Amino acid sequence: MFLTDYSKKMMTKTFRKTIYQFTETPSPVFSDRFGVYLHVPFCHTKCTFCPFYKELYDAELKDRYVEAMVKEISNTDIQGESEWIYFGGGTPNTLSIEELQTILEALQGKMTLSNIGIELLPSLVTMEYLDGLREIGFSKISIGIETFQEESIKKTGRKGSSFQHISDIIQYAQSIGLHVAVDLMIGLPGQTSETFDDDIEKIIRIGPDQITIYPYMVIRNVSAVPSCSTAEQFVHIERAAANLEKSGYERKSVWIFVLPNTDDRDVYDSSKDELISDYCGFGPASFSTYGGFKVVKPELDVWLEGIASGNLQSFVAPKTKSTDDWRRFANRIYDLKLETSYKFPLYIRFFDFILRMSGYHKDGYLTDKGRYFSHEITKAVVESLPFPLQDPSCVENFHEYLELKKEIN
Ligand SMILES: C[S@@+](CC[C@H](N)C(=O)[O-])C[C@H]1O[C@@H](n2cnc3c(N)ncnc32)[C@H](O)[C@@H]1O
Helix, strand or coil: CHHHHHHHHHHHHHHCCCCEEEEECCCCCCCCEEEEEEEECEECCCCCCCCCCCEECCHHHHHHHHHHHHHHHHHCCCCEEEEEEEEEECCHHHCCHHHHHHHHHHHHCCEECCCEEEEECHHHCCHHHHHHHHHCCCCEEEEEEECCCHHHHHHCCCCCCCHHHHHHHHHHHHHCCCEEEEEEEECCCCCCHHHHHHHHHHHHHHCCCEEEEEECCCCCCCCCCCCCCHHHHHHHHHHHHHHHHHCCCEECCCCEEECCCCCHHHCCCHHHHHHHCCEEEECCCCEEEECCEEEECCCHHHHHHHHHHCCCEEEEEECCHHHHHHHHHHHHHHCCECCCCCCCCHHHHHHHHHHHHCCCEECCEECHHHHHHHHHHHHHHHHHCCCCCCCHHHECCHHHHHHHHHHHC
């Protein structure tokens, strides 16, 4: 326990060191391979557990957004072959197939597209929409189920869907060749061991290609009160893991399970994608990492104005080698593997040695004790990542951003 608490403190302190400046957006610098993240900020209702940047859906704002996305992409000096393209949200399926196609065409003018994925809110999904996604080049979808329990969903302000609808859309998506990942959560209001076990039994019956079980994380301004502790969430996830493994799923990381023979490129794991290659974010509040910088674009109003005036400012922080090394190390732990690698600096290898001596990993894999460590560390790191839009203390000149915002509105 001492080692877990100490590691949590040390890692969160390292990650919290990032300080942003609101300033001119640096021109992207990419070697030949990169990812592309497109943020769609619209939602019909705001879920009380969700910390991601979003605005209530408004048709006129959405039209202006699509137009500005095309302009932002066209004005960006980026070319080559993309490793992955990912629409996240918000609720990306508030956009029509035609609007998604317009954005993809803008990207196509710049780069070769591959591995295109999108997050979907199940209540808005129809078979025609899935056909449309396939036709315009999507190969994978990620469906936010969270829980099948209507009561819990209702408590979070989310628009729910019936088991039958979710089962139908997943089976249809798989039948037309889409790779289907789903998100479940544990720790939402009203969830109990019984309701969670029922969720797992139901998802096994449906059989998606990937199941991610997120412990509910209390990140930046969420208002839903967790129904269980971090340690209890782990016990629930381990019980689910045993059932999923009995049903043929393989564990990919502490929270991700996949059907056998799943191609690594199909696995939905945004934290990992970021580590594999630099990526370029488009849209309000999107993240990017390139040329030694982390970049976070501003909120919708400031972003629209920046694109229109041709002077888009963003939150920019230098990437440091030690934060990057610790992130890579945290990611190895998340993947439940820890072979000693000489690619890590000496201080991380020493820490790794202490973990091995204390029984957290053996023969390159995390032990039971190590898995709990991984759950605690990953959750603590995600909960403490500094995000300029919700945590002004990590931005040196946040007042300049607020002044600009005031001028625009
Ligand atoms: C970007 S989000 C949501 C996309 C889309 N708006 C939706 O609700 O389906 C992707 C996933 O993150 C997970 N998530 C959201 N908030 C979370 C939180 N506070 N803790 C843990 N996981 C969370 C949910 O499982 C969600 O499906």
